[in-house]
Amino acid sequence: MTGISQRDTMGGLAKGLSVIETFTAERPRQSIAEVSVASGLDRATARRCLLTLAHLGYADYDGKFFTLTPRVLRLGTACLAAMPLPQMVQPWLDRLSEELGESSSVSILDVDEIVYVARAAQRKLMSIALMPGSRLPAYCTSMGRVLLAALPEAEAMRLLRLRPLAARTPLTLTDPEAVMVQVKGARERGYAVIDQEVELGLCSIAVPLLNARGVAVAALNLGLPALAGDAETLAARYLPALVRVQGEIRKILR
Amino acid sequence: MTGISQRDTMGGLAKGLSVIETFTAERPRQSIAEVSVASGLDRATARRCLLTLAHLGYADYDGKFFTLTPRVLRLGTACLAAMPLPQMVQPWLDRLSEELGESSSVSILDVDEIVYVARAAQRKLMSIALMPGSRLPAYCTSMGRVLLAALPEAEAMRLLRLRPLAARTPLTLTDPEAVMVQVKGARERGYAVIDQEVELGLCSIAVPLLNARGVAVAALNLGLPALAGDAETLAARYLPALVRVQGEIRKILR
DNA sequence: TTCGATTTGTGCGATATGTCAACAAATATC
């Protein structure tokens, strides 16, 4: 019950998962040696992991390079499918987006990143396509800020210090202390507004999604073009609809 | 080089992955014993897998039940991000959807399912939200049929026989032989049209995406409302645009 | 081609891990 004892762990599983995570957009095809250095595993071990993955259909092997197969996606979608939240909120997202003509999303916090778990896309504002499973850093997103606001302050601060905060645009706050001020503001107001800190031209307003016990389990946001006005104007215009959905979802979240 | 020899496999990895896959929408929270029966592993082994997953942050454990965490999504998105195809085709999808005012998607085949890897959603025709990572059975989808058509006939037939074909609508073909006839038709014509076999009110037309060597690596489709007419009308109206994009993408696919 | 450099494949001892069985704790059943 205390810590995980040595005899309760399975090294092989941990190693295999880390091998999967070495595959990125920059390195979609890797040799055994590449995976070995990327994962820090011995070549012999990396080789066994890769051969096992190939054998199970999670990877393809052409005799030289390994690539992941769509079967790996099953792991992720198993996870998404296993979450009750996405299916519960999707109808509300659809309605909200339809009504306002803007994209809305629901995300949860994974360490210092927000992970989209449901989305109703309306028009394309962002340069990259967001979808369930997509990740953005918490510090520069409206959903990230309301989710950080739901944590104990020390924990939020720890997450903000995990890595240097990149200036994604000239408007991005890159000082953890400065972000923390915004996080506190979000906690007090019950919502967060972001003005082009993720991407120029893009604003966003988010509220936390609370379960019946009042615990923030996710965040709901609207993506808006930057020309929509200052924070107060945005809030006045869009907050009522968000709060309404927030209330409805709270009723159905155990 | 021949088969995977016993000494090149890692049992722990295989077991851990199968444990992850036991989590579904129906069973998002599982005890050790439940996972044990679902995976066929000994309880002690299942326990070690689960504790390891929890230790690594892939699962949560409340002392009784395990749930997967969003961290598992990283595995899947690592896979999607590692695919060059989605990023390459996305601009074409966006343009195509914009032009025609209908949703378009690209999918690949994973065993007997199609997996969406890119999508430009225009208006909501389907009851469920489709997005990259989503899966539909191959037998009743236009993209599935053109992808099956690209396989050797015996292999396609094997996939069609893997599980009973569910009648998703009154129009769904549920006889493997009958589906095979359509698959062959798709191969001859170079495209497939589906009329409300997935969902009532929804038609779809698909073409294969070929790489420079002429190998079908994915499928491209348009989702259309059922009122759009019969197969020939649909093809006459939408095929030219699809074929144009097919040609463009073929140029950029190695 | 030949040679060196890098990468990949493979035996081996030491260690980790799976299996099985037993047991204790929790839960269900009556």
Next chain:
DNA sequence: GATATTTGTTGACATATCGCACAAATCGAA
């Protein structure tokens, strides 16, 4: 509330697997 059943945990033993060192293969450049 007593019994039966399921579930979680632990220990012992056989075996799989790790990581090392070396062999084989592949690659690159002269």
